[in-house]
Amino acid sequence: MTRHYTKQKEVGKEWLGHTCPKxxxxxxxxxxxxxxxxxMPSGEGIFQVQDRDYxxxxxxxxxxxxxxxxxxxxIPCAHAISCLRHERVAPxxxxxxxxxxxxxxxxxxQHIRPCRDKSTWDKVAxxxxxxxxxxxxVGRPPKSRKKQPHEFQGPQGPRLSKHGVTMHCRYCGDAGHNKKGCTLRKAGVLPPRQTSNAQPEEQAHPGGRQPEQMDDDGPIQSQVY
Structure with a gap:
């Protein structure tokens, strides 16, 4: 009922002209x-229309x-409208x-009349x-409801999903991607937090070598097992 009323009002107030707006x-x-x-006219309303290469x-x-x-x-296409323009005809x-x-x-x-309240309806035999x-x-009826795409079933039962949580990369710490899709890891570049941690060690031990441990009898030799 409301839809019919709205459509009738559109024609009178919002629409202008003889044709629908769409x-x-x-x-x-x-x-x-x-x-x-x-x-290019050929006669008897027939035209040859050149549209770019066609x-x-x-x-x-x-x-x-x-x-x-x-x-x-x-609805007249662009080729037909060019012919109608040649003949001074409105599309x-x-x-x-x-x-x-x-x-x-x-x-x-057509108007849809409103319905009376249910208490006023006539009772008929x-x-x-x-x-x-x-x-x-046919078949066994389902016992559990269908889960939504963002719901998960863990080994210990239902668990809270991470739907809507922003992921962070374990390699560089940035948001929006994981370690597998990290561009820094693929390029072989150390993330900023790793380079900052590595600077004090490099300054304490130039060349990146660790000092040899000394004993009373001399340096301790590392053994490989």
Missing amino acids: IRKKLNKNTEWASTCYA QFIVDIKEKKCECRRWDLTG ESVLPECYSTTSYLLAYG ATEILPPIYDKK
Whole structure:
């Protein structure tokens, strides 16, 4: 009921002209594209239209074009509009009647009257309307409900999902990606926090070598097991 009322008000207040606004918008777009078309008349309403590197045959009397857009939708294509311009014919005049505001009002012109309250309904001696009989389906019925995509089932039972949580990279610490997709790790570049931790060690031990541990008898030799 409200939808019919809203549609009737649209035609009178918001819509202007004989054509529906969506159809007019498509027609205006085709009119802009018609600037790249060059129509050459052949007689009896037949034209040869050159559109960049392609050419099309248009019959404005039969309302047909080789691109088939005019045939399928009823809205003149860019090639047809270039021919209509040559003949000084307005493109809106060849639109089907179903795209007019008159046909739109005929579709939504009927009023749906509101229904009275249920307590005022007349009781009639008729058969009571019951819901359909439940038919048991074949197979074992499901016992658990269907989970949503963001729900997970852990080994210890249902657990809180990380849906909506921003991930952080373990390698560089930045947000928005993980360690597998980290560009610094793929390029072999140390992240800033690792380079800052490595500077004091390099300064204490130039060359990156650790000092040898000394014993009373001399340096301790490292053993490999």
